[in-house]
Amino acid sequence: MSELFHGHGAHVMEHLRVPLFVRYATGDEKYRVAAENCFPKTARHLSAGGACISDEGVGRRPGSPYIGCEYCTMLELLHSLQSGVEKTGRASFADWIEVLAFNSAEGARQRDGRAIQYCTRDNQYEATRQGRGSRFKLSPTHDDVAVCCPVTALKFFPYFVNQLWMKTADGDGLVAVNYAPNRLETKLNGVAVRIESDTAYPFEDEVRMTVTPENPLSFGIRLRVPGWAGNMKIEAPGASVAGEEGWRVVTKEWKSGDRIAISFSPGIERKAMPNGELYWKRGPLVFALPIPSERKQLKSYAVEGFRDYEYTPKAGACWDYGVDDGSGEFRLEKISGKTDPWTGAPVRLTGKLFNRKSRVNEPVELVPMGASLLRRVAFADTKSVRLLESEMNLARKAKVTASNSFPGYRPDALVDGVTEGFPDNQDAEWACRGDGAGTKVRLLWNAPVAIGSVWLFDRPNPGDHVMAARINFSDGSNVEAGELPNDGMEPLRLNFAEKTITWMEVMITRVGPKNRNVGFSEIAVFKKQP
Ligand SMILES: [Zn+2]
Incomplete structure (x- = not known):
């Protein structure tokens, strides 16, 4: 269970149903245990829309609103979940099926049904040939990549209907x-x-x-x-x-x-992604801020009406929102009228989000994710970002040194209040020279500080990964740290009884298998867990 999945997403999702079948055929206990384990493990890789992240590979990455989910992977997951209902009688698999079908699967289709995305994602600010080898554009064939997904996309809803x-x-x-x-x-x-x-x-x-x-x-x-x-x-x-x-x-x-x-009487649920971003769900529907878009035709096909398209945001479209005090509360609004619900959605969520440019809470309308193409589903919790920048973060007052640093990196970046890093913002993180086990980072205060919580953020790139560390404190005590969330969006939070110290030293003791230059994007220290 501790190890995340890797390998080709569609195959990983296809193989989920194998232990179910073998258990059913043989009654062998170990296959029941394998079947019990593999679905919760899959849940750790989910997008908000219910799909397993897979821009071909899963790559041991936790679910993220920014990573593509291949249509073939969605079909294989659907089929495995249906097998799960069939072989175990468990209703929760069917809940998951609806989230996948009504959100990620529906949200990867052009409204006229004549083109789909090979890969789709929750936070989709463009659907073009850029990124993952042209897999985000809309196409009836994707013949410049591989023709698998248009075929599986056609099967998805027939399979869904077949096992209602x-x-x-x-x-x-x-x-x-x-x-x-x-x-x-x-x-x-x-x-x-x-x-x-x-x-x-x-x-x-x-x-x-x-x-x-x-x-x-x-x-x-x-x-x-x-x-x-x-x-x-x-x-x-x-x-x-x-x-x-x-x-x-x-x-x-x-x-x-x-x-x-x-x-039914579902409530509006506020949920968090592994990277800490927040999204809203009501019943099986996940909601998205739609981004007004423009469509550009790429190539056309011999069959009339079928073309490849790119979608880009309209000038002035804004999606740089977060959730802060006074925002993030939504209410349901029903709109009457008989149109196609996937184009003119009859339900919306209305509320406010925090505009990170103008720094004010603004009214917004969220629509069902399946009724959107360019969209933002998950929003940064700007309150926790502010926490890192605030006076409460005692690390910002410390002098930081490292036993060694990769050329161009400064230990100061560990306490700059910004969790970003390579490739977006290299100045905001720190990396060591060499593979890193044994490397130490020291925070020194010029007066004693009382602390009870340390947050460690990994470098955001998928290769460099702290698997274990030990923190030694000036009072002679220490705390062991396990694996850090690898994308650096969420910290590993270590809480302990308050102690008064003048320095602490974080020693990296174990690094991930694809490591090159391990490091941290941020270290935060609080009096107690905020
Ligand atoms: Zn495919």
């Missing part, structure tokens, strides 16, 4: 795995059964089912209880409703035209 319903293992009950407007036609014990689900889900919180068996028939319908359902209500006159983990089973002798009304 399943049968129970004994074959005489039905399972509503995922909610969507649909009509099921099947047979139970030789009797034809039709169930129509009338709903605008995920844009409304109700699903109305009409059950039509060919002859009156007793059976159970297992309805998924989404993890975010809030108070889920089920009305099914004359039926018994039994609860099971993740499901409600509605049983009766069904007659033609019997109805089930289901309603």
